[in-house]
Amino acid sequence: MTLDPEQLGQSKADLAETLRTLRRRAGLSGVRLANRCNMSQSKISKIETGKTVPTLVDVERILRALEAPAGLVAEVSALARIANTEWQDFRSMRRKGLEKKQNELADMEQSSTELRFFLPTMITSLLSTPEYIRATLADVPGDHSKAISRKLERQAILYDTSKRFTFLLTEQAARWPLLPAPAMGVQVDHLVSISRLPSIRIGIIPLAGRIPVMPLNIFTLYDHRIATVETSTGVMVFKDSRDIDTYMEEFSRYEHYALWGDAARGRLEEWAQLFR
Incomplete structure (x- = not known):
């Protein structure tokens, strides 16, 4: 599965939506993803609703937990960098x-x-x-x-x-x-x-x-x-x-x-x- 970086956009809301979509596609609940990432469920929720902007380290932990392919990791990590700038x-x-x-x-x-x-x-x-x-x-x-x-x-x-x-x-x-x-x-x-x-x-x-x-x-x-x-x-x-x-x-x-x-x-x- 790959995503076009242009479709991802450059906003914090786009990053939140992308991570939420990837979790759902992986068939994981917020609680299960939080356990895999060693994060709290509330933090995952805040990230996916755009209330918290995740760092690149946070995004990498989430993507590893979702077993995302290398190409997708690079695309979403680029979006995370933009969201933090x-x-x-x-x-x-x-x-x-x-x-x-x-x-x-x-x-x-x-x-x-x-x-x-x-x-x-x-x-x-x-x-x-x-x-x-x-x-x-x-x-x-x-x-x-x-x-x-x-x-x-x-x-x-x-x-x-x-x-x-x-x-x-x-x-x-x-x-x-x-x-x-x-x-x-x-x-x-x-x-x-x-x-x-x-x-x-x-x-x-x-x-x-x-x-x-x-x-x-x-x-x-x-x-x-x-x-x-x-x-x-x-x-x-x-x-x-x-x-x-x-x-x-x-x-x-x-x-x-x-x-x-x-x-x-x-x-x-x-x-x-x-x-x-």
């Missing part, structure tokens, strides 16, 4: 209001304990001066006042000592001249000051020596729950543990090439002086 395009965000996205980010930050930011091209708003934040929105049409205010309000989370923030910036991100030189000097000085907070680690990857890996995107990790990846047109939100593991591993690789603590602060102070 969300696309947020910047145009839609702008139509809804940029401050609404800031509220969403604030909620994610509040609900997380350990946050990791990989910043190969620019400084995140959590570490930005008001001038830098305004400059990042300069090409976006409309009134930015609410979004700027909300970005600045979010920075209060950095003083919460129950959380841990790790910011990993490349030299390009720290030195890209988004502002006039004096203002960039202030921005880089701000990084030095923020790095002294007890909840903050700031690492700097200098453009020197050999780094045999190449960064592609800005990404953020919220505990081991969510990974968000920014592109030029929007944000991908990954919730499957395997995708998150991939970004965790990438973050760890880049950490080894970074300067930390006083070494990082010393390098930032040199760059700030060059701007001045």
